[in-house]
Amino acid sequence: MDLKFVRENPDEARRMLALRRSRVDIEQILSLDEERRKLVRRRDELRHEQKVISEAIAKGKREKKEEAEVFERARRLSEEVKEVEVKLRQLEAEQEELAKLLPNRVHSTVNEEEEVVAHWGEMPKFDFQPLAHWDLGEALNIIDLEAAARLAGSRFVVFKGQGALLERALINYFLDTAVRRFGYTEVMPPALANFATLEAAGQLPNLAEEMYLTRDDDFYLIPTAEPQLVAYYRDKTIDAESLPMKMVAYTPCFRREAGSYGKDVRGMIRIHQFDKVELVRLTFPERSYEDLEEMRQEAESLLKELGLPYRVKRLAAWDIAFQSAKTYDLEVWAAGVGRWLEVSSISNCEDFQTRRGRIRVRGKDGKTFYPHALNGSALALPRTFIAIVENFQQKDGSVLVPPCLRPYTNGLERLG
RNA sequence: GGAGAGAUGGCCGAGUGGACGAAGGCGCGUGACUCGAAAUCACGUAUACCCUUUCAAGGGUAUCGGGGGUUCGAAUCCCUCUCUCUCCGCCA
Numbered sequence: 001m002d003l004k005f006v007r008e009n010p011d012e013a014r015r016m017l018a019l020r021r022s023r024v025d026i027e028q029i030l031s032l033d034e035e036r037r038k039l040v041r042r043r044d045e046l047r048h049e050q051k052v053i054s055e056a057i058a059k060g061k062r063e064k065k066e067e068a069e070v071f072e073r074a075r076r077l078s079e080e081v082k083e084v085e086v087k088l089r090q091l092e093a094e095q096e097e098l099a100k101l102l103p104n105r106v107h108s109t110v111n112e113e114e115e116v117v118a119h120w121g122e123m124p125k126f127d128f129q130p131l132a133h134w135d136l137g138e139a140l141n142i143i144d145l146e147a148a149a150r151l152a153g154s155r156f157v158v159f160k161g162q163g164a165l166l167e168r169a170l171i172n173y174f175l176d177t178a179v180r181r182f183g184y185t186e187v188m189p190p191a192l193a194n195f196a197t198l199e200a201a202g203q204l205p206n207l208a209e210e211m212y213l214t215r216d217d218d219f220y221l222i223p224t225a226e227p228q229l230v231a232y233y234r235d236k237t238i239d240a241e242s243l244p245m246k247m248v249a250y251t252p253c254f255r256r257e258a259g260s261y262g263k264d265v266r267g268m269i270r271i272h273q274f275d276k277v278e279l280v281r282l283t284f285p286e287r288s289y290e291d292l293e294e295m296r297q298e299a300e301s302l303l304k305e306l307g308l309p310y311r312v313k314r315l316a317a318w319d320i321a322f323q324s325a326k327t328y329d330l331e332v333w334a335a336g337v338g339r340w341l342e343v344s345s346i347s348n349c350e351d352f353q354t355r356r357g358r359i360r361v362r363g364k365d366g367k368t369f370y371p372h373a374l375n376g377s378a379l380a381l382p383r384t385f386i387a388i389v390e391n392f393q394q395k396d397g398s399v400l401v402p403p404c405l406r407p408y409t410n411g412l413e414r415l416g
Numbered sequence: 417g418g419a420g421a422g423a424u425g426g427c428c429g430a431g432u433g434g435a436c437g438a439a440g441g442c443g444c445g446u447g448a449c450u451c452g453a454a455a456u457c458a459c460g461u462a463u464a465c466c467c468u469u470u471c472a473a474g475g476g477u478a479u480c481g482g483g484g485g486u487u488c489g490a491a492u493c494c495c496u497c498u499c500u501c502u503c504c505g506c507c508a
Contacts, residue, residue, distance in 0.1 A: 040466050044477040051477090054489040058434040074488035235481095237426060360463095362426060362444090368463085 001105045002355060003095070007033055016105050019112060019317040024101050032095045039088045046081045053077065100205055104352040106317045107289075107326035114316040117328070120300065121309030124335050124391050131393060132336040133386045134267040137163065139397055140416045142389075143268065155257065157268045157382070162415045166388070166401070167275065169408035170381055171250050174277035174302065178378060182298050184248035184279060189228035191251055192219040200234050200357030201227035202323030202349070209258050221254035226375045229280035230349075234357040237368060243361060244283040244291060245371075248378075251276065268382045269341060275381040281374045282359070285351065288372035289326075292348040295376040296328050299344045302379055305404045308387045309333040311340060323349045332383060336390030341383040346376030389415070 006013045006029055017024055053074045060070070124130075137143035142163025148156035159167045178184040198204040198220055203211065212221040222228060229247045238245070253276050264270035279298065283291045296312070303310045313329045320327040324347035331340035351370035354360070360368040392400040398416035401409055 037466065040477080044466060047477060050488075054434070057488055061434080071488065078488060239426085368426090 001102050003029070003033065003099050003102075005105070006030070006102065017103075019106060020103055020320075021318040022103055024098070024103075029095065029098050029102075032091065032098070036088070036091045036095060039084060039091060043081065043084045043088055046077060046084060050074070050077045050081060100199065103322045104202070104325050104349060106320065107348070107350075110314070110317050110320065110326050112316055112318065114319060115314045116311050117314050118300075118312040119309075120304060120311075121307070121333075123309050123333050126335070126393075128395050130335045130390060132267060133334075133389050136336065136389050136393055136397075136399070137267075140389075140399065142166070142415060145267070153272070154265075155271045156273060157271055162412065163385075165409055165412065166405070166415065167381060167385060169401075169405045170384060171275060171277060172408045173405055174378055175248060175250055177302065178248040178277065178279060178298070182246070182248075182279075184246040187229060187232070187247050187249045189222075189225060189232075189249055189251065191222055191254075193222050193227055193231075194219065197227050197231040197234060197357075200359075201230045201353050202321070202356065203227055206322050210256055212254050212256060222251060223255050224253050224276060224375075224377075225249040225251040225278040226280060229278065230282075230353050230373050230375065231357050231359075233282070233359045235359075237360040237362050238282075238371075240361050240363045243371060244281050244287075247280045249278050249280075251278070267337070268386065269337070271382060277378055277381075279376045279378045282354070282361075282371045283374065285369070285372050288348050288350065288374060291372075291374055292326065292328075292346065295346050295374060295378075296330075299330055299346060299376055299378045303330065303332060303343070306384070306388065306402045308384070308391060310343075321345075321347060323347070323352050325350045325352070330379075332387040334383070334387045334390045336393070337386070341386065343379045343383045343387070344377040347374065349373045349375070 001013060001016060006026060010026065010030060013026055017026065053070065056070060057074065131139070133143070134145065137145075140162065142159065142161055144158040144160050148158045151158065175186060179186050192214070195204060195218060198207075198211070203220075203223060203226075207223065211223050213219070214221075228251070229249055232247065233245075252273055254273050257270055257272060260270060268274075279295055281291050281295065300310070300312070310330055310332045313331065315327045315329055327345060327347040329342050330344035330346070332343045333339075334341050350372045353373045354370040359371065359373075361371045362368050388402065389399045392402070394400065394414075396416075398414045401413050401415065406413060
């Protein structure tokens with residue numbers, strides 16, 4: 001929601017913010033806006049007068065007659081304009097800062113309750129006690145958490161040997177499927193992003209504490225490829241014929257996990273750096289919810305092919321991301337830890353990000369509009385890795401590689 | 417890191433202090449010509465904000481990479497930042 005929406009629908013804005021459990025002060029925004037409009041009016045009037053006088057001076061010069069009192073009036077006007085403009089600039093900055101804290105509106109199908117909308121697959125049964133991935137990983141020598149702690153710190157992971165191979169295979173399988181079967185264009189963006197990009201996509205200002213910031217230059221390590229793909233055309237007008245624009249990227253993702261001390265501390269359920277393949281679409285507003293369902297099907301098809309049982313949740317209004325209007329989460333069952341793990345989050349952000357990033361589309365009629373932006377993980381790697389090793393572990397301690405990955409593991413069918 | 421050149425509308429490109437929201441071209445739209453099309457010709461072709469009026473319309477202001485300054489007046493002069501290009505240095 002933007003300032004205009006708040007101004008025109010204050011009651012609806014209040015309802016949305018309550019639904020989202022946002023603490024943004026709408027009354028302050030509204031009163032600032034009133035003040036700003038008064039100043040804008042004053043400024044416009046003064047500027048108009050100034051223009052008229054300037055023209056008179058120009059005309060006088062041409063006719064070679066100068067009038068001292070006109071000059072004096074112009075000088076005073078100029079000072080007055082400057083005064084008003086300084087005040088206005090302050091006010092606008094203040095207002096913009098507040099406006100950036102306004103989250104997106106939520107879609108009408110989203111309410112205060114989350115809902116599990118789909119289930120797929122059978123949870124595996126074992127005639128032995130299945131191990132968690134940290135034990136399996138150590139036994140098979142495919143992940144090394146101790147070395148990761150030494151090299152970087154806690155909550156990092158080192159993949160090794162067949163583990164590194166499996167990680168690499170998953171990345172390539174996801175990318176190839178997105179490109180060949182789903183028709184996305186592969187992009188390899190920088191892993192660092194600037195302020196404007198993250199602000200456009202909605203990670204800033206609210207996620208500032210969740211991201212790593214470089215010290216000597218103001219670069220953020222990306223928490224997801226989403227901003228890089230969404231803001232690809234920031235400040236650009238693109239042609240309607242290129243819609244829907246479908247982009248896929250593999251990137252490492254970096255998260256400080258600042259608010260989650262003590263949560264998921266073991267293993268690699270929650271780590272500071274992880275791999276992810278991300279899908280983004282820019283599409284026509286009237287069909288963006290069809291796109292959302294398509295993207296959900298795409299992500300689901302990966303899990304089906306891998307043979308991993310999962311469930312789909314439609315998130316509650318208070319739980320969806322700042323920039324999103326509607327979000328599905330895909331959670332995969334991991335037999336070792338005995339938990340559902342989120343491996344994908346698929347969101348329709350409508351025109352929230354494209355407005356912030358001034359990403360426009362020129363239609364055939366020459367008019368421009370803001371396309372809708374959607375994003376979805378397909379998929380996040382570590383938890384998919386966890387589910388594979390935990391669900392497909394065998395009594396002898398080995399792990400079966402899902403058939404769809406074998407072209408990417410050089411034919412390796414079994415870890416261990 | 418050092419030296420220099422540059423950034424103008426959807427695109428190309430002119431413009432070095434006043435009649436410039438900005439020549440010209442391309443593209444796009446509408447119309448004419450045509451059985452239809454191409455070519456040609458005519459007209460039109462940005463966005464945001466404020467005000468009036470609100471099915472439609474009118475007025476004002478801002479915007480020539482971003483920000484600041486000089487000036488009665490800035491696309492044009494000055495400062496600064498960002499980005500692009502060329503050369504030098506360093507380097508996976």
